[in-house]
Amino acid sequence: MYPANCWYTQEHEWVRVEGETGTVGITFHAQKELGDIVYVEMVKVGAQAEMGQRIGEVQSVKAVSDIYSPVSGELLEINEALTEAPELLNQDPHGAGWLARIRMSVPQEIGQLMTAADYQAYLGEET
């Protein structure tokens, strides 16, 4: 369920690293908790994010959830497809439902995040 080539946060975000770029999203667990996603709002392209800092929010009918960046860096791109089709986040949270791409300024931060196996175990503890 949780791709092994990604790193995970306790706030249920994931990041996939390719060279200097991190692609960021929320996990399957997070979208399930939120229910049907109706709207996504991210900070603007070009903004500087810090690890653990809020970079946007996800709204469902009954809830709003802040998204915290798993890594520090400059926001290069946000997923425009989610404007028209926020349901992508529910359907494919680890693929087409990605939220943003960040040029990582502190690549070593990855070391502080969880592996897929650790995240799975963390979920087990939470419930």
Next chain:
Amino acid sequence: MTERIRQVRSHPSQNEPLLFELSSPGKRAWQLPALDVPPVDPAAALGEENVRSAIEGFPEVSEVEALRHFSRLASWNYSIDLGMYPLGSCTMKYNPRVNERAAAVEGLALAHPYQPEALVQGALEILARLEAALAEITGLYAVTLQPAAGAHGELTGILLVRACLEARGNPRQRVLIPDSAHGTNPATAAMAGYAVQSIRSNERGMIDVDNLARVVDADVAALMLTNPNTLGIFEENICRIAELLHQRGALLYLDGANMNALVGITRPGDTGVDVMHLNLHKTFSTPHGGGGPGSGPVAVIEHLEPFLPVPRLKRAGAAWTFDYDRPQSIGRVRAFYGNFGVLVRALAYVLACGAEGLRQATLDAVLNANYVRQALLPHYELPHQAPSLHECVFSDARQARRGVHTMDIAKRLLDYGFHPYTVGFPLIVPGAMMIEPTESESKRELDLFIAALISIAQEAEESPELVLQAPHNTRTARADEVTAARKPVLRWRPPSG
């Protein structure tokens, strides 16, 4: 005594369209008297660029079609006149009709807010009388009737806290709010420029005073409390809580939404509350009207009086006058003086009930809630065992084992002819079912309500699909709220092409 559960009949099925779809050029429902002065050319008087073209899409219907339209819409609504709303902390009690007549008295309905004071002494007397009555009921010193609603009253109250602390030298930074609080509380604190700190309720559903003692420091401006809280439980330590706050220079704000449990029995002012708001559309019977208007008067202890919104009523000889010379006031929170028409209704209620009627209403409200609680105990989970006052909170824990949740149970209640209880609130009870019958329900109505919920519990056990697919008997089925939020359509548009 057994009674067959009566299900509501389905609503009449007229497919009444929107006004714009009924509209036809040339239809009219109005007639103005002929002008007794010469007409004026708008373009000449205003300048052509200031004159609009026709109001595109605005309806044109006849009087009978207008009346039929709104009458059919009305037939699609549930209302207190029809049956119970067991909504927790909403206090959906009977809206006495004499209150409507009182508000419609011409001298009151036609009074202009800027009419010279000598010509509106009747209105000023009503304001003064209601202020005095609410001060007596709350046990506080002074009352402002300006705020337009509960949330507006909350904001006013927290602004008063801020002004008071500023006058002492430091407005402070944080407001403490229990995790069981209504959403308006943190929203209000944020609007007033305070950071919000959430306080956990203890396992008995009340504020943990030892924890509070650790949290209240010199940076805390106030604690916003609801009493009884949103679990319907009286904060037994309220006097100690007030003392603790006062010792550290903080204030106690009371959200008066649950005042219906207290009137005539205890007074917030006597428990150390500094400032509170009331919801006239809850405790004081003014009608909800489908979502408003309400009114949220704020009552304060003596040392907060100088900060109250301006103007204040005062005596000038035998007459009433508005005093605008209030240098410490927080200012105005709205134009004019308050939702006067709502204030009239509330005063009519107080006059009709009198001291004894108000007290009896409280006793009945609490008895009704406890009767429902007792009857439902064998069937639904009660997460907090502390005594309930005017409302009780169950959870869907037992039904959830069969995949049935509080929202489903609520929707199935619609099939039994009841408006649901408050679903999913307070947040500290997962799957909450918050029930407040109010004093306006007879034992017969309560028994029907209880029987409906017991039947639904049984259905959840034996045929959960029936509950999950509910409602079955209403005019419309569950609305697709997801699409409504993803692709908002907030107005009618003419069909294109």
Next chain:
Amino acid sequence: MRYLPQSDSARRQMLAACGVSSPEDLFAHLPPEVRLQRPLALEPGKSEYEVLDYFRARGAENVTGHPSFLGAGAYYHYRPVLVDTVISRGEFLTSYTPYQSEISQGTLTAIFEFQTMLCQLTGMDAANASMYDGSTAVPEAAMMAARITGRRGVVAARTLHPEYRAVLETYARNGVLDVATSGYGAASGRLDLAGLDSQLSDQTAAVILQSPNFFGIVEDVKAASEVAHRKGALLIVVFTEAVALGLLAPPVDADIVAGELQSFAIAPSFGGPYAGVLATKARYLRQLPGRLVGETKDARGNRAYCLTLAAREQHIRREKATSNICTNQALVALMATVFMTVYGKLGLRELAQQNLAKSHYLAARLPLRFAGPFFNEFVAQARGRTPEAINAALLERRIIGGLPLGRFYPELADAMLLCATETSPRPALDAVAEVFGRD
């Protein structure tokens, strides 16, 4: 007590079911020091007749039945009979907020129609289901502009209703907004746009302009929008006299419209309850506070209405909500909806034209203070005696005169704001002209 449906025998049965012998037992757990030891010091309950007598007596202590020339944010217009017929129905009067859409389609449909008509009138794309009133809609609009632009500054025209400005100042005082005021031209009575321009900076979130303004004068909304937008600020246009929208060009250059709907069949009622509204362009929709009703389908595929975009609101976002507002003024907004339905496309225009005719008939016979174009209100100059003295003379003729402006504008202490509507009879207009002209 007649509002309480329980019989004594029912109470006894219920007490038994609860395992207590008296209702006071249910309060036994309250600490003794909080228990009230005496009855409330209120009079005994009154009969229905006595209650009505009380209010009739208070009504009689207010002067009514005189033609009145007061406006200034609360207006006298005919109220079609159908309005009370509709809103006094129990299904509208005593129903709750339409959270359960299946049994609230009446309220929801009417609100959807309201939202639509307000868009049609104002030229905006989306309108909410109403705010408490016009005065509180203004700070809500200002905070909305602050959220959208990320800026804190607000410049409000001095010709914005003084009590609306006072409310804005109260809301702003807690550090969320910085409010400045921009003056008007002494000759035109309109906002001085050159002055406005000099006050704007890259910290200005919004300019707030009322049109027709407090003096009754129609502002140049288009020019003001250009000044605001050049500096990256939004334009908020406020209206207090909704009937003007029947004839005046809608404020399409505004980014946010905030208004008061009292003119649409809401009795003046000594200042409330009224109904405000906020409307905006499509791109700002998600920042709009207050309830919104949206169209959707139900599970059977039929058109249905429901509350929507709740993720802006306090019951979900709590301290991050766009506002703390919970109520909308549903019943009052319904009065406005019925009013707009009765008058309709042509009637509202005719109504506005009658207002224009009445006010201009009177204004032609009085010394005017300002030269700008006006709708149904204008400022007249008192000569030789004070506005208060003129009003005293009018009262002797059983007419209530206009609002002396000294209380709000010291520089206009010798002037009076007069409002004439379709309800102002010609003999009263002639009497006012006569009394004014006597010096």
